[in-house]
Amino acid sequence: MQTVNHVTCEKRSYTREFTSHQHEFGQFLFPLKGSLDIQTKWQEIHLNSDYCFYIPPKLEHNYRSMDRNEFLILDIPLQYLPEDTSDMYIRLDKQWTSIRYLLLEEAKSQENLSSLVNLTRYVTNKLQISKPPSIEFIHKHYKEPIKLETLAKIEHYHPVYYSSWFKKKTGKSPKAYISELRLKEAKHLLISTEYSISEISEELRFENSSSFTRWFVKCEGISPQKYRILNNG
Incomplete structure (x- = not known):
């Protein structure tokens, strides 16, 4: 050595x-x-x-x-x-x-x-x-579907190892990290724009506004409509 x-x-x-x-x-x-x-x-x-x-x-x-x-x-x-x-x-x-x-x-x-x-x-x-290349990739493409295998390939890691490596780097799983970025962007759009719920769901690449609403409620505990009302005072 x-x-x-x-x-x-x-x-x-x-x-x-x-x-x-x-x-x-x-x-x-x-x-x-x-x-x-x-x-x-x-x-x-x-x-x-x-x-x-x-x-x-x-x-x-x-x-x-x-x-x-x-x-x-x-x-x-x-x-x-x-x-x-x-x-x-x-x-x-x-x-x-x-x-x-x-x-x-x-x-x-x-x-x-x-x-x-x-x-x-x-x-x-x-x-x-x-930021490692795969995390840079996430920040550029978090609105799109991202496969774990794609991220692992960017770092030249085996997918199983990549998940543990990623959690050590960020404290979160890749899925949770991406979801957090999408939630932050969803909140930003709800507060700072007049986009409809449908337009925001389309911007964040959800299948439809219903799936976006279910996801938002699961993450935040309230609907996107109610979040917009509460934060636009």
Whole structure:
């Protein structure tokens, strides 16, 4: 088992043979060229330049690259990490792309370790507040029917494991999380618009206004009509 006592940021390349190990530190992998196949107990990931991947301490994983490759690796000692982190597959949006650029600059210079440490602290903080891709997907598509298998596939998890992973992340099941978002939107539409109950049920993709009303009563304890009256005073 590998250990590190200080933050390490450097470029690395990987072979075509599967290698298996775990380490006593957190690790970020940022693809620069090529791709990397990563296997954990519950995941199979083909990591390319659109994503980065965080591997928490003590997670057994296999990895290999079938093409010419180069990765920026950030090894983070335990003292810089929160008590509990889980593996995370992260889309490289503008912020994460900027982070990769700054880390690349630090890897080139290696002159000011305090700058690298400060940047690492920023990265670990962002790790805690970042939404995994499947949760981002839910926030964009919660008005539509969403299958558990679809969400699990986004994270490259087995559906059974995905449910427990999701609950650990959010404190709720995927179904409850989606229902909460829909309820929040339903309340917003009832209070801030003059949409009819039928129009709101259509907006939230219910089969009809009756099914929307039954669902709302089950969630809130009163009908949507009564909720609108009570909150429009």
